[in-house]
Amino acid sequence: MQLQVTQENLNKALSVVARVASARNTLPILANVLIKTVDNRLSISATNLDIAITEHIGAKVIEEGAITVPARLMQDFISSLPSGVIDLKLVEHKLNISTDKYQSVVNGVVADDFPVMPAINMKDGSGQTWTINGSVLKKGLQQVIMAASSDESRPVLTGVLLQTQDGHLYAAATDSYRLAEKDLGPNDQDIRLLIPATAINDLLRILGDYSEAVSVTHDDQQVLFQANDVDLVARLIEGKYPDYRKLIPSSFAVEARLSRADLVNVTKVSSLFARESAGSITINVEETKNELSVRSVASQLGENIASATGTVTGSGSITLNSRYLLDALHAFSGDEVAFCFNGKLEPTLLRDPGNQDYAHIIMPLKS
Amino acid sequence: MQLQVTQENLNKALSVVARVASARNTLPILANVLIKTVDNRLSISATNLDIAITEHIGAKVIEEGAITVPARLMQDFISSLPSGVIDLKLVEHKLNISTDKYQSVVNGVVADDFPVMPAINMKDGSGQTWTINGSVLKKGLQQVIMAASSDESRPVLTGVLLQTQDGHLYAAATDSYRLAEKDLGPNDQDIRLLIPATAINDLLRILGDYSEAVSVTHDDQQVLFQANDVDLVARLIEGKYPDYRKLIPSSFAVEARLSRADLVNVTKVSSLFARESAGSITINVEETKNELSVRSVASQLGENIASATGTVTGSGSITLNSRYLLDALHAFSGDEVAFCFNGKLEPTLLRDPGNQDYAHIIMPLKS
Numbered sequence: 001m002q003l004q005v006t007q008e009n010l011n012k013a014l015s016v017v018a019r020v021a022s023a024r025n026t027l028p029i030l031a032n033v034l035i036k037t038v039d040n041r042l043s044i045s046a047t048n049l050d051i052a053i054t055e056h057i058g059a060k061v062i063e064e065g066a067i068t069v070p071a072r073l074m075q076d077f078i079s080s081l082p083s084g085v086i087d088l089k090l091v092e093h094k095l096n097i098s099t100d101k102y103q104s105v106v107n108g109v110v111a112d113d114f115p116v117m118p119a120i121n122m123k124d125g126s127g128q129t130w131t132i133n134g135s136v137l138k139k140g141l142q143q144v145i146m147a148a149s150s151d152e153s154r155p156v157l158t159g160v161l162l163q164t165q166d167g168h169l170y171a172a173a174t175d176s177y178r179l180a181e182k183d184l185g186p187n188d189q190d191i192r193l194l195i196p197a198t199a200i201n202d203l204l205r206i207l208g209d210y211s212e213a214v215s216v217t218h219d220d221q222q223v224l225f226q227a228n229d230v231d232l233v234a235r236l237i238e239g240k241y242p243d244y245r246k247l248i249p250s251s252f253a254v255e256a257r258l259s260r261a262d263l264v265n266v267t268k269v270s271s272l273f274a275r276e277s278a279g280s281i282t283i284n285v286e287e288t289k290n291e292l293s294v295r296s297v298a299s300q301l302g303e304n305i306a307s308a309t310g311t312v313t314g315s316g317s318i319t320l321n322s323r324y325l326l327d328a329l330h331a332f333s334g335d336e337v338a339f340c341f342n343g344k345l346e347p348t349l350l351r352d353p354g355n356q357d358y359a360h361i362i363m364p365l366k367s
Numbered sequence: 368m369q370l371q372v373t374q375e376n377l378n379k380a381l382s383v384v385a386r387v388a389s390a391r392n393t394l395p396i397l398a399n400v401l402i403k404t405v406d407n408r409l410s411i412s413a414t415n416l417d418i419a420i421t422e423h424i425g426a427k428v429i430e431e432g433a434i435t436v437p438a439r440l441m442q443d444f445i446s447s448l449p450s451g452v453i454d455l456k457l458v459e460h461k462l463n464i465s466t467d468k469y470q471s472v473v474n475g476v477v478a479d480d481f482p483v484m485p486a487i488n489m490k491d492g493s494g495q496t497w498t499i500n501g502s503v504l505k506k507g508l509q510q511v512i513m514a515a516s517s518d519e520s521r522p523v524l525t526g527v528l529l530q531t532q533d534g535h536l537y538a539a540a541t542d543s544y545r546l547a548e549k550d551l552g553p554n555d556q557d558i559r560l561l562i563p564a565t566a567i568n569d570l571l572r573i574l575g576d577y578s579e580a581v582s583v584t585h586d587d588q589q590v591l592f593q594a595n596d597v598d599l600v601a602r603l604i605e606g607k608y609p610d611y612r613k614l615i616p617s618s619f620a621v622e623a624r625l626s627r628a629d630l631v632n633v634t635k636v637s638s639l640f641a642r643e644s645a646g647s648i649t650i651n652v653e654e655t656k657n658e659l660s661v662r663s664v665a666s667q668l669g670e671n672i673a674s675a676t677g678t679v680t681g682s683g684s685i686t687l688n689s690r691y692l693l694d695a696l697h698a699f700s701g702d703e704v705a706f707c708f709n710g711k712l713e714p715t716l717l718r719d720p721g722n723q724d725y726a727h728i729i730m731p732l733k734s
Contacts, residue, residue, distance in 0.1 A: 004604045053595075073639060073640075080639065094669065101673060102671070103672045104670065105669045106669040255605075265447070269447045269469060270450065272440060272443045273440075301440050302462075302472045302474045303472050304469070304471040305471070306469045307469075
């Protein structure tokens with residue numbers, strides 16, 4: 001293998017890909033990135049066996065070849081080099097990297113040992129391909145991913161569900177304490193993909209400001225996202241996802257519409273006094289005062305009451321985890337938010353009064 | 368106690384002071400800040416018994432008084448409030464904090480229990496007072512503090528020495544592997560203060576961009592810095608400081624003058640390959656090529672050679688810890704740096720060819 005690439009391109013590709021490689025894996029080669037010439041370009045890949053990411057960059061290929069090298073060293077090294085042309089030349093298993101002022105030799109491991117994710121089966125009819133706008137996909141996934149669980153004891157809840165229903169594609173996630181669902185717009189396919197939240201995080205990073213079409217290809221086992229010269233393959237989570245829709249109440253006895261910034265502020269201040277009680281705050285909505293107030297009590301430290309005014313229908317109070325409420329409020333982008341609930345033991349719904357495509361549910365705490 | 372302060376002033380004072388308070392201390396009240404009316408102003412203090420910081424802010428005092436409250440809660444809470452006037456009112460041991468939309472009660476502990484640092488003895492002649500420009504002091508301390516040790520087994524090396532010699536004030540620090548000394552300019556006092564590096568870090572934070580005179584008052588036990596409405600008192604370190612001056616060679620067989628940015632860059636790149644060998648890099652200076660090259664070898668990962676050109680007198684090589692070299696290079700501000708040494712076992716000196724007031728010495732590693 002012998003070729004020339006620019007420091008800018010190689011550095012960008014390594015910063016996208018190398019994060020998936022980990023030295024903590026039991027298989028030592030998973031700490032490496034695969035560098036390979038493909039059709040007069042260079043592909044840079046890393047995998048942790050659940051997720052594989054490959055970026056293709058332009059290169060002047062003099063001699064074809066492939067090698068794997070330590071991901072962290074390679075990334076730190078290339079990012080420290082000045083911009084300009086870098087020469088890569090493989091001599092036995094040693095990758096020689098040089099510019100006019102730097103000469104390095106990085107010891108590699110033969111590419112044959114690098115694990116490859118199985119190809120998606122498009123032939124027997126189980127595979128499907130469709131596209132979605134990158135900005136729409138990114139915004140939607142960002143609005144639901146915080147509700148996915150990190151508790152591996154219930155694997156289905158660690159995923160984000162992409163599912164079609166009545167001609168629309170929805171993204172949803174729940175950890176059983178809260179639930180977020182986003183309508184991603186019309187889609188005429190029949191889709192049901194449960195994707196690990198960790199892969200979604202990598203996808204969000206890759207999408208960046210990419211606003212063109214993302215191609216999505218999948219079979220029963222895997223999904224492939226293609227955007228911005230990057231391929232991300234993720235193994236799907238198996239199992240039955242809870243029928244979350246029945247958790248969302250259809251009507252509410254109490255609704256407070258108020259400035260989202262005000263609600264963020266009173267929640268944040270109240271949460272400081274709720275550290276002792278694992279974030280528990282009590283929200284009181286009063287129709288006669290057109291006011292929502294938040295109360296938190298810390299037996300040792302003191303107590304706090306903070307209030308915000310808005311447009312209120314009905315009165316009542318409910319106890320929530322302040323962190324979940326802040327996460328939910330940060331997922332919206334509008335100026336106003338509606339805070340809706342029925343009784344003390346029923347879920348709270350947050351939504352944007354001017355935009356019905358996103359719903360965020362928080363289960364109450366016992367108070 | 369009853370008074371009004373602005374959120375801006377109280378927040379700034381807490382951010383300067385509260386950091387010294389720690390919940391990890393054995394004395395629970397040291398996790399609190401002392402809030403006290405003094406001469407129609409409000410003073411906010413915290414201490415860890417080695418360092419005490421007090422900031423004075425303007426206030427509209429309605430009733431005099433004092434209380435201590437949890438530092439972290441108070442800081443987080445006040446910083447979350449919107450800007451504007453805050454009412455503070457003490458009712459028994461409870462501090463009531465209110466604005467138009469927020470009402471909080473923070474449980475306090477009586478101020479009588481708060482430990483006070485002893486006053487500096489100015490009467491018997493052991494105390495001294497002098498001033499120094501804030502910018503000069505800050506820049507000088509920043510250039511030496513990285514060389515202080517964090518190893519508590521030799522307490523004198525955890526300090527920064529401020530000492531007069533031949534009518535000049537010098538700041539110096541050494542951890543026995545490296546040494547930094549800065550000339551802070553003429554001073555006609557007889558000064559010898561060994562100040563804990565932790566206190567110097569707090570002082571640097573307090574100085575910020577303060578460019579006026581800092582007042583320094585001290586006796587045998589303590590030093591008081593006054594700047595920017597803030598008082599910092601630190602307990603001095605006792606013990607004999609090493610006679611570091613004799614470590615600094617007066618002449619050098621090899622000297623390379625080169626761009627500081629170039630040397631930072633080649634050192635940084637080489638340090639990536641030096642992780643296995645605890646940062647060890649070998650620097651080779653060649654007079655015939657007018658070149659300084661840095662070599663690092665990692666048996667597992669590979670090896671690297673990087674070079675930079677400059678003006679060279681003499682030839683030779685020396686092995687250093689790359690982290691110490693990077694720390695030293697970052698302490699300079701000029702474009703050029705001189706890298707000087709004699710033999711493999713003797714100290715390396717870094718200095719600015721255009722400015723002789725700062726010297727940085729690094730002891731070699733065995734190679």
